[in-house]
Amino acid sequence: xxxxxxxxxxxxxxxxxxxxxxxxxxxxxxxxxxxxxxxxxxxxxxxxxxxxxxxxxxxxxxxxxxxxxxxxxxxxxxxxxxxxxxxxxxxxxxxxxxxxxxxxxxxxxxxxxxxxxxxxxxxxxxxxxxxxxxxxxxxxxxxxxxxxxxxxxxxxxxxxxxxxxxxxxxxxxxxxxxxxxxxxxxxxxxxxxxxxxxxxxxxxxxxxxxxxxxxxxxxxxxxxxxxxxxxxxxxxxxxxxxxxxxxxxxxxxxxxxxxxxxxxxxxxxxxxxxxxxxxxxxxxxxxxxxxxxxxxxxxxxxxxxxxxxxxxxxxxxxxxxxxxxxxxxxxxxxxxxxxxxxxxxxxxx
Amino acid sequence: xxxxxxxxxxxxxxxxxxxxxxxxxxxxxxxxxxxxxxxxxxxxxxxxxxxxxxxxxxxxxxxxxxxxxxxxxxxxxxxxxxxxxxxxxxxxxxxxxxxxxxxxxxxxxxxxxxxxxxxxxxxxxxxxxxxxxxxxxxxxxxxxxxxxxxxxxxxxxxxxxxxxxxxxxxxxxxxxxxxxxxxxxxxxxxxxxxxxxxxxxxxxxxxxxxxxxxxxxxxxxxxxxxxxxxxxxxxxxxxxxxxxxxxxxxxxxxxxxxxxxxxxxxxxxxxxxxxxxxxxxxxxxxxxxxxxxxxxxxxxxxxxxxxxxxxxxxxxxxxxxxxxxxxxxxxxxxxxxxxxxxxxxxxxxxxxxxxxxxxxxxxxxxxxxxxxxxxx
Numbered sequence: 001x002x003x004x005x006x007x008x009x010x011x012x013x014x015x016x017x018x019x020x021x022x023x024x025x026x027x028x029x030x031x032x033x034x035x036x037x038x039x040x041x042x043x044x045x046x047x048x049x050x051x052x053x054x055x056x057x058x059x060x061x062x063x064x065x066x067x068x069x070x071x072x073x074x075x076x077x078x079x080x081x082x083x084x085x086x087x088x089x090x091x092x093x094x095x096x097x098x099x100x101x102x103x104x105x106x107x108x109x110x111x112x113x114x115x116x117x118x119x120x121x122x123x124x125x126x127x128x129x130x131x132x133x134x135x136x137x138x139x140x141x142x143x144x145x146x147x148x149x150x151x152x153x154x155x156x157x158x159x160x161x162x163x164x165x166x167x168x169x170x171x172x173x174x175x176x177x178x179x180x181x182x183x184x185x186x187x188x189x190x191x192x193x194x195x196x197x198x199x200x201x202x203x204x205x206x207x208x209x210x211x212x213x214x215x216x217x218x219x220x221x222x223x224x225x226x227x228x229x230x231x232x233x234x235x236x237x238x239x240x241x242x243x244x245x246x247x248x249x250x251x252x253x254x255x256x257x258x259x260x261x262x263x264x265x266x267x268x269x270x271x272x273x274x275x276x277x278x279x280x281x282x283x284x285x286x287x288x289x290x291x292x293x294x295x296x297x298x299x300x301x302x303x304x305x306x307x308x309x310x311x312x313x314x315x316x317x318x319x320x321x322x323x324x325x326x327x328x329x330x331x332x333x334x335x336x337x338x339x340x341x342x343x344x345x346x347x348x349x
Numbered sequence: 350x351x352x353x354x355x356x357x358x359x360x361x362x363x364x365x366x367x368x369x370x371x372x373x374x375x376x377x378x379x380x381x382x383x384x385x386x387x388x389x390x391x392x393x394x395x396x397x398x399x400x401x402x403x404x405x406x407x408x409x410x411x412x413x414x415x416x417x418x419x420x421x422x423x424x425x426x427x428x429x430x431x432x433x434x435x436x437x438x439x440x441x442x443x444x445x446x447x448x449x450x451x452x453x454x455x456x457x458x459x460x461x462x463x464x465x466x467x468x469x470x471x472x473x474x475x476x477x478x479x480x481x482x483x484x485x486x487x488x489x490x491x492x493x494x495x496x497x498x499x500x501x502x503x504x505x506x507x508x509x510x511x512x513x514x515x516x517x518x519x520x521x522x523x524x525x526x527x528x529x530x531x532x533x534x535x536x537x538x539x540x541x542x543x544x545x546x547x548x549x550x551x552x553x554x555x556x557x558x559x560x561x562x563x564x565x566x567x568x569x570x571x572x573x574x575x576x577x578x579x580x581x582x583x584x585x586x587x588x589x590x591x592x593x594x595x596x597x598x599x600x601x602x603x604x605x606x607x608x609x610x611x612x613x614x615x616x617x618x619x620x621x622x623x624x625x626x627x628x629x630x631x632x633x634x635x636x637x638x639x640x641x642x643x644x645x646x647x648x649x650x651x652x653x654x655x656x657x658x659x660x661x662x663x664x665x666x667x668x669x670x671x672x673x674x675x676x677x678x679x680x681x682x683x684x685x686x687x688x689x690x691x692x693x694x695x696x697x698x699x700x701x702x703x704x705x706x707x708x709x710x711x712x713x714x715x716x717x718x719x720x721x722x723x724x725x
Contacts, residue, residue: 258359268350274705324718331578332359332366333396335715341694 012036017116024110024144037120038140041127046103046138054138056103059162066093067158075122075152078192079207080283082155083126088212088283089234090159091133095214096230096286098169098221099161104130105139106157111150122153133212135159161214167221171248173228178317179295180253181288183216183302184209184310186238187266190280194273206265211284216307220288223301229289232282239278239337241287242325252320255337257330259314278327279340289317356577357395365582366400372589373404380406381588382678383546384527386413386706387576393715395578405585408540409708411526411633411676412548414491415442416700416707419630420664422519423448426488429517430454430462433657436480438465438473439488440495442704447697449664470498474505477514486653487516494550496520496642497615500622503648517653518644521629523551524559525640529631530677531567540678544588546581547573549603556611560599568597575603622648630663632700633676672699675708682712683720689713 012032022029039047046054070086080088087104094101106126110119130137137157188209195204213232220227229249233241238260242253262277270277284307290298295313302308315327325337355361373379383389389409392398398407411417423446430437437454444455444466458464463483467473470487477485489499499516506514527545547560552573560571570591574584584602591598601607622645629641644652653659666673670692671685682688682701692698694710701707705714 264350271350271353322718322721324721326718329395329578330354330357330359331362331395331397331400333399333578334718335394335396336718338714341710341714 012116014117014120019110019112019114019116019119019144021112021144021146024142030142034142037123038142041120041123042130042137042140044136044138046136047140054103054105056138059102061162061164064094064097064099064161064163065158066090067156068093069154069156071151071154072193073151074193074196075118077196077208080210081122081125082153083122083124084129085210085283086155086157087126087129087133087135088210090157091135091212091214092232092286094159094161095212095217096169096232097161097163098167098217098227098230099163100218101133101135101159101161101214103138103160104135104157106137106155107141108143109150109154110142110144111152112144112147114152119153126155129212133214135212164221167225169227169230171229171231171245174245174249174251174289174317175228175291176251176317176319177292178228178289179292179313180242180255180315180317181290181295181299181302181311181313182238182261183213183286183288183308184284185261185263185266186233186282186285187262187270187277187280189283190237191266191269193281195269204265204269206263206269209282209284211307213284213286213307216286216302216305219301219305220298224290224294224298226294227288227290227298230286232286234281234283236340237277237279237281238287239276239325240339242337243339245287245289246323246325249317250321250323252318252323253315253325254318254328255315255325256328258328259312261310261312278337292316353577356575356579358579361579362400362582365579365586369405369582369586369589370402372586372593373402374593375404378404378406379543379589379592380408380541381544381546381585382408382410382530382540382542383581384410384412384523385546385548385551385576386416386704387549388546388574388581389413389708389711390706391576391578391581393711396715397578397581400582401585405589408542408678409675409681409711410530410545410678411631412492412523413701413704413706413708414495414521415446415704416672416676417521417526417631417633418443418446418490418519418700419632420448420666421630421662423454424664425659425661426517427452427454427457427462429486429488429653429657429659430457430464431460433484434463435484435486436463436465436476437486437488438467438476440490441466443488443490445697445703446700447667447703470495470502474502474511474514477511478509481513483513485514487514488519489516490519492521492523492548492551493554493619496619496623497554497612500615500618503622503644503651504618506651507648515651515653515656516644517659518623518642520623520642521631522625522640522642523548523555524563525637526631526634527560528563528567529634529637529640531569542569542678543592544570544572546584546588547571547599549574549576549580549606552603552607552611554612554615557599557601557607557609558611564597564599570597570600572600573603573607575606621645630661631676632666633673667698670699672701672709675701682709683717685709689717
C-alpha cells in the first residue's frame with residue numbers, strides 16, 4: 001500500500017445516517033464529522049487550524065462577552081431554526097451593549113439517533129446566519145448524549161465583541177423623562193413557535209422575526225451615542241424587559257397600548273390562545289431608552305434601517321419608587337404590565 | 350381585529366362613561382358584583398374602573414372555576430394520579446392550585462405522576478384512545494361553559510365503549526351560586542349589592558331565563574354582559590338605570606351571543622349525562638344545595654368517583670387566607686394580609702391568586718398600583 005495515497009474513507013451518510021455515541025467519543029468518527037460537517041459549513045482560518053482554541057489579537061476598546069443556550073422546540077419553525085437562532089441570539093446579546101460583535105463559539109449537545117441530514121441543515125443555517133452577519137464561529141465543541149437524555153440538538157453559543165469608547169449602555173441608566181422605543185412589531189417569534197407546538201397546531205402566516213440586530217444598533221449608536229439602555233425582549237417579551245429596566249434603574253415606566261406595533265395576525269393568535277402579546281418572545285427586536293432630546297433622531301435612524309422600519313415611540317420613564325410598569329389601555333384606563341407568571345397558559349373560560 | 354377591537358374602542362368607552370356619569374345620582378353609591386372571573390379580568394386588564402364614576406363600585410364575584418374548587422377536591426385528584434397511578438388530564442390553571450401539604454398537581458407531576466394539561470375534554474378522550482393500556486381520568490372542572498364538552502365526551506365514551514376512560518366530575522352551577530352569595534353562608538354578613546353583571550359564556554349555554562327567579566326573589570337586577578370592556582361598561586349603565594328606576598329585571602346586553610332559552614343541544618346533552626348533586630362544597634360559599642352536577646347512573650362506569658371509590662374530605666383554608674371572604678364579595682384582595690407578600694402569583698397561598706381570572710391575581714397583575722396610590 002502506498003503510504004502517500006490517502007486511504008479511501010466512506011463519507012458521512014447525511015442521507016440516512018444518524019448521530020451515534022462514536023460521534024462524540026473523540027475517535028475517527030468524531031474527527032470526520034467535524035471535518036465534513038462543521039468545518040465544511042462554518043469554514044474560516046481559525047477553525048481550519050483544528051486547534052482546541054482560537055487565537056486573536058485583542059481590539060482597542062472594551063471587550064464584551066456573553067453566552068446563551070438554545071433549546072427551542074420545534075427545532076425548525078417558520079422564519080428560522082435553532083441554528084440561525086443560536087447565531088442571532090448571541091450576536092444580539094453582544095450588540096445590546098452597543099458593541100460590535102467579532103467572534104462566536106458554538107457548543108453542540110446532540111442526542112443519539114438524531115438524523116445527520118437534519119443536523120447538516122441546522123449547521124448550514126447557522127453558517128449562513130454567521131456569514132450574513134459577518135461574525136465567524138471560531139471555535140466549537142460536540143458532545144453526544146444517549147437517546148432520551150436530550151431533545152435532538154441543544155446549541156450553546158458564546159459571543160465576543162468590542163464597545164467603542166464613550167458608549168455606556170446599561171439597564172440602570174434609565175432616568176425619569178427618558179423616551180422608550182421599540183424597533184418593530186412584537187410577539188412574532190413566540191406566536192410562530194407556539195403555532196407549531198403539539199396540541200396547538202394552527203395555520204398562521206406569521207414567521208419568526210429572528211435576526212441579527214448589530215447593524216441596527218450600529219446605526220442607532222451613530223445617530224445617538226448617548227443611548228441609555230438597550231435590550232432584546234426575548235423570553236417574557238416586552239413586559240419582562242421593561243420590568244428589568246424598572247428594577248435596575250429604580251424608576252417607573254409608562255407606555256401606551258395604542259402606540260405598540262403588533263401585527264393583526266399576532267394579535268388574533270394571542271386573543272384565541274389567551275396570551276398577552278406583551279409577554280410573548282421576540283428574537284429580532286430591541287427596546288431602547290434615550291434622553292427625550294435624542295428620541296426623534298433615534299427613531300428616525302431606526303426607521304431608516306430595514307430591521308427598524310416599524311419602530312415606534314411607546315412611552316416614557318417616570319418617577320415611581322414602586323418601579324411599576326404601567327400602560328394606558330386602548331380603552332383609556334390604566335393597568336400594570338407585570339412579569340409573566342409561570343408558563344404562558346391559555347385561559348379556560 | 351374585527352368583532353374584538355370595536356368592543357375595546359376608547360372613543361366609544363368615553364361616550365358610555367360620560368352617560369354613566371350623567372345618570373348616576375350623586376347622593377348614592379352603586380355596588381355591582383360581576384359574577385364571572387372573565388369580567389373581573391376584563392375590568393382589570395383594560396382599566397375599566399378608571400372610566401367609571403366614583404359612585405360605582407365593582408365587587409368581584411366567585412365565578413372563577415379554579416378559585417371555587419375546594420382544596421379537598423384537588424387532594425382527590427392528586428390521589429388519583431399518585432396512588433391510583435392514572436393518567437390525569439385537566440385544564441391548565443388547575444395544575445397550580447395549592448393542595449394540602451404543600452402539594453399541587455404541578456408538584457405531583459414533577460414527582461412522577463402522569464398529569465397532562467389539555468385544552469379540551471376531547472383531548473383527554475383522545476389520550477385514552479391512544480393509550481389503551483393506561484387508565485385515563487379527565488378531572489372536569491368549570492361552570493356551565495365547560496360542562497357541555499364533558500357531556501359530549503361521556504356520550505362518546507359510551508358510544509365507543511371505552512374501558513380505560515373516566516371523568517372526575519366537579520362541574521358547578523351558576524344560578525345556585527349567585528343566590529348563595531345573597532344567602533350569606535355560615536353566619537357571615539351578606540355583601541350589600543345593588544345588582545349583578547351576569548355571566549357571558551355560561552349564559553350562552555343556559556340562556557337568560559334561569560336568572561329570572563333569582564332577580565324576582567331577591568329584588569336584584571341582573572344584566573348579562575359579554576367579556577369585552579365595552580360590554581361591561583354598557584352593562585353598568587343598564588344596571589344604573591334599573592336601580593334608578595327601581596326595577597329588578599334580567600336584561601341582556603350580550604344579545605350577539607345569548608338568547609333567553611340558551612343552547613338547546615348543549616342543555617340536552619348536559620341533562621342526559623348529569624344530574625344535580627344534593628349539595629357541594631364551594632370555596633368561600635361553603636356547602637350549597639343543588640349547586641353542582643354528578644354523573645348519572647347510566648354512565649356510572651365512566652364516573653371516576655365510583656370507579657376509584659373517591660371519598661371527599663373537607664380541608665380548612667390556609668391560615669390567614671381571605672379567599673373565602675373575597676369570593677363572597679365581602680372583602681377585596683388588598684384587605685388580605687397575605688396579598689402581595691406571602692401570597693403572589695409565583696407562590697399562591699389561595700386559589701384566587703392562581704387563575705388569571707381570580708380576583709387576587711387580576712388585582713396583583715393589573716391593578717395593584719392603585720393600592721400604592723391610595724396609601725401614598
